[in-house]
Amino acid sequence: MTGIVDLAGKRCLVVGIANEHSIATGCAQAFRAAGAELAVTYLNEKALPFVQPVADTLGAPLLLPCDVRIPGQLEAVFDRIARDWGRLDVLLHSIAFAPREDLQTSVTNCSAEGFALAMDVSCHSFIRMAKLAAPLMSEGGSLLTVSFYGADKVVENYNMMGPVKAALEASVRYIAADLAPRRIHAHAISAGPVKTRAASGIGRFDELLDRTRDRTPAHRLVSIEEIGAMAAFLASDAGMPMTGSVTFADHGAHTIA
Numbered sequence: 001m002t003g004i005v006d007l008a009g010k011r012c013l014v015v016g017i018a019n020e021h022s023i024a025t026g027c028a029q030a031f032r033a034a035g036a037e038l039a040v041t042y043l044n045e046k047a048l049p050f051v052q053p054v055a056d057t058l059g060a061p062l063l064l065p066c067d068v069r070i071p072g073q074l075e076a077v078f079d080r081i082a083r084d085w086g087r088l089d090v091l092l093h094s095i096a097f098a099p100r101e102d103l104q105t106s107v108t109n110c111s112a113e114g115f116a117l118a119m120d121v122s123c124h125s126f127i128r129m130a131k132l133a134a135p136l137m138s139e140g141g142s143l144l145t146v147s148f149y150g151a152d153k154v155v156e157n158y159n160m161m162g163p164v165k166a167a168l169e170a171s172v173r174y175i176a177a178d179l180a181p182r183r184i185h186a187h188a189i190s191a192g193p194v195k196t197r198a199a200s201g202i203g204r205f206d207e208l209l210d211r212t213r214d215r216t217p218a219h220r221l222v223s224i225e226e227i228g229a230m231a232a233f234l235a236s237d238a239g240m241p242m243t244g245s246v247t248f249a250d251h252g253a254h255t256i257a
Contacts, residue, residue: 008035016094019050024094026224030232041066068125078132088136093145096122140183176244185243192222192250
């Protein structure tokens with residue numbers, strides 16, 4: 001990656017790689033291609049065999065366990081980065097979770113417990129990460145998270161994740177305002193639908209892909225590489241004037257009624 005997208009010398013933490021097809025993988029690849037050094041997390045030992053090859057390909061010197069539901073594990077990731085690197089320039093948050101039984105029912109029927117868990121993992125974890133990252137970004141930095149069009153408009157079968165992602169996007173705006181004096185900017189990338197492991201929990205997801213492809217002006221779906229290129233731009237110095245916004249990476253699908 002050349003031109004104004006330059007991350008040479010930057011140190012980036014990527015949270016959310018599940019396998020080679022993850023949106024987080026596309027972002028990590030773009031960060032690396034732009035010259036960044038990477039730290040990568042994996043959810044648990046079951047996920048490690050799928051994440052390890054990606055981390056190896058990226059040449060990531062740090063591969064750390066991170067389940068935000070386990071007390072202390074997220075803090076341990078940032079402690080390790082502070083110890084090994086002493087600073088952080090870029091954070092990518094690309095995790096989301098909802099219990100299947102709550103995701104696959106209507107919003108009015110989801111449980112309070114399921115909604116709270118989805119909000120904690122998918123939204124509040126970004127706030128926690130921003131708090132932990134800020135002291136390591138003494139010279140400024142970038143905080144990025146991944147959202148979806150269902151935060152803004154009702155998408156069939158997206159259900160409770162719509163309100164959760166809407167809260168995530170609102171959190172980006174408030175984090176951007178809170179941390180602006182430290183030259184830390186925050187972004188939400190609203191990615192078009194991508195066939196990832198996480199998306200498999202959404203009912204009739206293949207139909208959503210087909211509908212999106214049909215209604216998008218270019219009649220094509222976005223790739224993880226394209227989302228990654230946008231993330232790298234936002235993470236670079238060229239993206240510094242932008243903060244607190246939702247940037248769409250969906251080939252214009254969100255513009256079509």
